[in-house]
Amino acid sequence: MAYTYEYARPALTVDCVIFGYEASASSLKVLLIRRKLPPFAGDWSLPGGFVQIEESVEAAAIRELQEETGVADVFLEQLYTFGAVDRDPRDRVVSVAYYALVSLQRHPLQAATDAQWFELSDLPELGFDHTEILGYAVERLRRKIRYEPIGFELLPETFTLSQLQRLYEQILEREIDKRNFRKKLLKMDLLIDTGRKETGVAHRAAQLYQFDVQKYQLLKQNGISFEVV
Amino acid sequence: MAYTYEYARPALTVDCVIFGYEASASSLKVLLIRRKLPPFAGDWSLPGGFVQIEESVEAAAIRELQEETGVADVFLEQLYTFGAVDRDPRDRVVSVAYYALVSLQRHPLQAATDAQWFELSDLPELGFDHTEILGYAVERLRRKIRYEPIGFELLPETFTLSQLQRLYEQILEREIDKRNFRKKLLKMDLLIDTGRKETGVAHRAAQLYQFDVQKYQLLKQNGISFEVV
C-alpha cells in the first residue's frame, strides 16, 4: 500500500541514546547497533526507527527501546530534534532523539544480537550524525544530574552512598569529597535508610539506601530543587 | 504534483513562540496569529507552518519568524517536539517548536496584519496544543535566563541597569534587590560602560551599558557560567 501527499514530506524517525550503568563495575555505557545495510554498513549507530502513523513520537521511542533492550518503564526523555537536510544520504529524514537511563542491575537485558554496550570513554565511529546526537545526550545527562535526581535511575533499587558518589564521579568526570557528598545528601533527607547492609563484599559492609520518590515529589512542588554538586 | 511513499508519513511543521519585549514599557509579550480557517477558526495560535523538503527544520523556523515579523538574526532556539497523535484534528502532524527573543526597540516590526502582541499575563485561548507549547516556552525562558545571558536579546543594544533588572523581574515574576543585583552584575565585569547616559527622562539619567559578548564567550569556554539570580 502506498500513501500520497500533495507536498513532499520528510520521513520521521526516533533515535535513542540508551545509557546503561553497572554499579558493581562503576561503568557507564551506551548501547549501539551494528548496521548491516548501507549507508554506513558495518558502522555502529544509535538504535532507532520510523515513527508509525498511529503512534505518538514518544511511543515510538518507547517501542524502540523495548525492541532493542526488552525493557519498559525506565527513564526516557526527549533530547533534541535533528533536522539537517543531508543528515541521511538516502532520503530526507528528520529524527527526534531521546535518551534513556537503565540500571543494568534492575533490568538484566536481553540486548538484541546486533547490539553491544560501549564504554563512554571508548566509543567507535558512528554513522549519520549520531556522534553529535550522543554528544548532546552526554551533555544533557551531565547538566541534568546536577540538579535533578535522575542518577537513581541508573542504580539498583537500594544502593550505598559510595555507589551513588562513584556514579556522580563517572558522569561528571571529577572527584568529589566523600564527607561533603555524604553530608549534603543525608541532609536533604531524601534517602531512606533501609536498615540493611551490603553483602558479599570483602570489607566492611555499607548501609543500603533508597531514594524517597514521594517525598521528593512533594518538595519539588514547593519549588525545592535537588542540587547535589 | 503529488508525492507517494510506501509508508504513511506524519506532516512536519514548526511553531514559533516569539517573545517581544519593550524596555520602555517593561512589558513582555508573545506574538499570536488569528486563525482564519478551521480547525479553531477565529482562535489565536502560534505562528508556524510546514517544513519544506529542501530546508532544514531550523531554516523553516527562521523562515516562519521572518514571514511573521520581518526580522532575522535574532535569538532562536529549539524548544521541544510535540508528537501526540491527535494534536491536530485533521491530519497527523508533528511539530517542532522553537522560541525566539526579539527586542522591540532594536527590531521595529512589521507584524503581519493577522498577528497581534499579547501580554504574557493576559493570553487568549489558543488552538491545538499551543497553550501547552507556550507554557513550555515560558518555563524554558525562566530557567535559561537565570544562568545564560539571553536577557540582553530582549533589550536595546545599550540599556540601563534598571531596565535589565526590570526585565528579570518581569520574567521571573518576583522582585529583586536593587543593590544586590547591581553588585553582582557589575562584579562579573561583563557589562561595558558606554560612558553615555539615558536621555529624555524626567529624572536623573542612568548610565548606559552594553553586554560584552566577546568576553563572555571567552569566559564560557573556561567553564564560567553567567548566574544572575
Next chain:
DNA sequence: TCAAAAGTGTTGCGGATACACCCATGT
C-alpha cells in the same frame, strides 16, 4: 521645590570546601 528614579556599603548567616583518621569485615 517636588517627584521620580539613580546610585551606593555593610553586616550576618549559611552553605561550600578542604582536610585525616578510626572502624568493621572478609580473607
Next chain:
DNA sequence: ACATGGGTGTATCCGCAACACTTTTGA
C-alpha cells in the same frame, strides 16, 4: 594481621540576602 573500603567532624571562606539614605535631573 592485613587489606579494603565505610564512616565520621571541624574550621575557614565566600557568596547571598537584608536593609535606607543621598544624589541628580526634569517638570
